[in-house]
Amino acid sequence: MGTPLEGNAIIGQSGGPTAVINQSMVGVVEGLRGKPGVQKILGARHAVRGIINHDFIDLTDIGQDKLDAIARTPSAGLGSSRDKPDAAYCERIFEAFRKENIRYFFYIGGNDSSDTCRIVNEMAKQQDYELHCFHCPKTIDNDLVKNDHTPGYGSAARFVAQAFMGDNLDNAALPGIKINVVMGRHAGFLTAASMLGRRSPADGPHLIYVPEVAFDEDKFLADVDKVFTERGRCLISVSEGIHDADGTALVTKLAEDVEKDAHGNVQLSGTGALGDLLSDLIKKKLGAKRVRADTFGYLQRCFNGVVSEADASEARASGRKAAELATSGDIDGSIAIVRKSDAPYTVDYERIELSDVAAKTKTLDPKYIVDGNNIDESFKKYLAPIVGDLPPVETILY
Amino acid sequence: MGTPLEGNAIIGQSGGPTAVINQSMVGVVEGLRGKPGVQKILGARHAVRGIINHDFIDLTDIGQDKLDAIARTPSAGLGSSRDKPDAAYCERIFEAFRKENIRYFFYIGGNDSSDTCRIVNEMAKQQDYELHCFHCPKTIDNDLVKNDHTPGYGSAARFVAQAFMGDNLDNAALPGIKINVVMGRHAGFLTAASMLGRRSPADGPHLIYVPEVAFDEDKFLADVDKVFTERGRCLISVSEGIHDADGTALVTKLAEDVEKDAHGNVQLSGTGALGDLLSDLIKKKLGAKRVRADTFGYLQRCFNGVVSEADASEARASGRKAAELATSGDIDGSIAIVRKSDAPYTVDYERIELSDVAAKTKTLDPKYIVDGNNIDESFKKYLAPIVGDLPPVETILY
Structure with a gap:
């Protein structure tokens, strides 16, 4: 897999918040920590809007107790956005990526957000900008294809x-x-x-x-x-x-x-x-x-205090999996939750292509x-x- | 206090249900059990309507495990009603009381319900019908006078x-x-x-x-x-x-x-x-x-699973207190929760007159x-x- 990609990571949370979207965010942080090549871990305030405005929350050194408390807190701790980036918007995203030397991009969201992720990833390839880009599933609607179910649901x-x-x-x-x-x-x-x-x-x-x-x-x-x-x-x-x-x-x-x-x-x-x-x-x-x-x-x-324990732990695990994959080689994609068995209930976290999930709706x-x-x-x-x-x-x- | 009053007891739950109104009902049952004079313990289906229709649920012999499970269940387990008895309606209540030999009447509700209780109690006195009548406080509105706060709130x-x-x-x-x-x-x-x-x-x-x-x-x-x-x-x-x-x-x-x-x-x-x-x-x-x-x-x-522990235990205790008082002598009234101290938080359950609480609103x-x-x-x-x-x-x- 060669030399690890040296640079900073950005995490964004997009679309409607959920009770466990912070679990996914914290999972990404945990998965990135200590990985060779990964320098700063930044949260983008209000998703893509925080990227183009260079408005970040530095997550690199937050202690584990605080991370756990953030994970248990409902709604998007970094703030969210419903912006849908067009070509000009994406250019500004890349300007920010270059300026901040962002090499790892994690976007936690639903089908609209996975499509944003796909577009950013494709632009990176077109521009020969080396970027490891991962979408983490999130939606209370449970409507992402290839997923048995989605964190938040x-x-x-x-x-x-x-x-x-x-x-x-x-x-x-x-x-x-x-x-x-x-x-x-x-x-x-x-x-x-x-x-x-x-x-x-x-x-x-x-x-x-x-x-x-x-x-x-x-x-x-x-x-x-x-x-x-x-x-x-x-x-x-x-x-x-x-x-x-x-x-x-x-x-x-x-x-x-x-x-x-x-x-x-x-x-x-x-x-x-x-x-x-x-x-x-x-x-x-x-x-x-x-x-x-x-x-x-x-x-x-986002009700504070009604949370499914399975949902919370799967959200965390899917974020961690995305971070582990993104730092494991020249790789991008989305994480899908796949059910392995009903009794005992077990799931696995698998990488799928961004184009597999982007802008598609499961019913x-x-x-x-x-x-x-x-x-x-x-x-x-x-x-x-x-x-x-x-x-x-x-x-x-x- | 003389010979205990021999007869059956009726419990009704009135007005908007709460997450802990069944705690009060179970508290009354627990307070009545084993008391001399008390024979059957009946629940009136849908409050006063169950009384005039002779439509009862026999609570006398329900086991403690089931009682505990009922107590933890939100909403009025006996059913509720918003009927406001007029004179003719009250006559039918007394017909039922006589026929069923009801000597203990417990009505769990808010200010409208306490007024119903007061009217029934006064009619009993007018008719020389020996009845021990208690109102148990219940309202999420917390608007009963003389109460620091009310069960359900x-x-x-x-x-x-x-x-x-x-x-x-x-x-x-x-x-x-x-x-x-x-x-x-x-x-x-x-x-x-x-x-x-x-x-x-x-x-x-x-x-x-x-x-x-x-x-x-x-x-x-x-x-x-x-x-x-x-x-x-x-x-x-x-x-x-x-x-x-x-x-x-x-x-x-x-x-x-x-x-x-x-x-x-x-x-x-x-x-x-x-x-x-x-x-x-x-x-x-x-x-x-x-x-x-x-x-x-x-x-x-009535959300299932968001309950204040203090609220649940106070609702239970206020029901039990009503039953204990009603079986302790020739007595009627309503139970009021009185705060004794903020830290440590302690409350007491005191008898007040029905006319003190009936149809009055605290703001x-x-x-x-x-x-x-x-x-x-x-x-x-x-x-x-x-x-x-x-x-x-x-x-x-x-």
Whole structure:
């Protein structure tokens, strides 16, 4: 493998933060430490924006206790960004890389971020700039291809599952129709997690709508009416990204002017609009009285204190793996979590090509989707080890 | 104290459920067991409605392991109700009491429920029906008079504090203006809890609006503008019950037709309307770009797995105390939690008259409210022991 590449390393955290994205960042730092060739380890403040602004946090000498404390802290400790670098932006990234002698670049993020990583890596090759470039997976959406699941998902799924367990009991105590809107633009993994705490069909969520299935108002109303008639209550789990057969997101049907980010994504979170729309629909069309809607919003991704232990340790390990590979030779890529066994639950961290993961979206396997309005119990086998044991509940009412 | 009163006991859980209302119910059961005179221990399904419908769950012989598991389960295990009994309804309650030979009545709830308890108790006296009647405090709103704080509040406050700690870091990572709407109709205790995890003025929430202060749009916009200009971000905590100087709740300004419960309370929860209203206001008047609103909704009261240990044990103890008093002689009343000392934190459970607590509302002491837009740091001394230690965070970005 020849002489190690001499220079500094930069780590960036991009896109929506998660409860364990700092585990990945700390994993990279731990993996880089003591490696020949690696000099300074820098964190880019607010991702690519920190790079072009030469705005860094020096991570080289932070003590292990503080590193551990940072790792346990939710959200992106370095700050994040939703900037999507164009050619001119990338030129500025390389200016900074040259000036700071950056030879190792780690970018922790989802599919948009892996694409940024791919572009930067390709530019490095074109410019004959020697750079070892790694993407580390991160997204609560769990929508990266080639990954069994992604760091961030397990903890967000845990939040959603625990929230639904409590809300199911709330809905049983004061019966009515309750809608909970869960994050997930194109993939229903997080919404599907709402079923993990269900012990029998009596427990909610009784209906689950994911973006993998075109949403049909009439079917939705018939579904709700059926469950409510049967059980005297109905708990519904809905992805924020549900859309009609044409692909138009339901939430955009309401908004006067739709807000989009640099990646062209319509704003779905940070508003109760979709929940209220569905709630009004049920009230008007079914004449139901007690209808409520909650939108879980940003709590799902960064709640302080609801973390999956497996998720935390896998996030750390995937960051460490990226650093170890990047310092092992002339190599670049992304880390994928591959499941080796369900019982005992074991995973491996494998290198994949950046182009394998960049800008691609994985969605729920159709085998998990039942009648377009529910998730099959077999999904628990996939999900449970990622989330960990849930606080048990005991009921006497039903 | 003479011969113990021979007969059966009924327990009801009323109003909005909490994470620890089952602790109180189990505390009553434990306090009643083995007491002379007490025969069957019945739970009324869905509170007073279960009584008039003779719809009971027999709790007499449930084993301790199952009782413990029920106690740890959030929401009202017996089911709840928002029925407000009128005279005819109360007559039906007494019919049931006579038929079932109910001599001990325990009602776990907030101020509306304590009033129901008071009315039932007075009717018993008028009718010379020997009944030992106790109200057990419960409300996440923390608005019962004579109580230092109420069971349910500590766990909901813990949820709110942990949520804000995470969301503060989320807002720091992706800066913008973020509004979080917290439960609380007339009292700002739960909204005030959003500040518990704040380590310095740099941490959000930077602004806190409670119903104790009339909400003024212009002042609100000026506040937000000032914080955003100074810090480049702004995290705002708002009670769902904020209202203008005339007392009109902001949320009712929007709704076409306002929904009210049997107690005349306007529906505030289960909709994202208030958050979206404030978000739109900021976008339009301040021209701010990244403005988001989350409404914590029902997650605050029944989330499975975020519980204050102090809250859980106090809820249990207050239920047990009610049962012990009710079986100790010709006595009725309500239990109040009285703080004896801050350090070490100790409380006592004292009997108060039903008329002392019934239908009265406690609000935040004005000494805690700063400039009408924040909560003083001294509130932490009051709140911290009720909530318990929070998961610590470590930042490097700011």
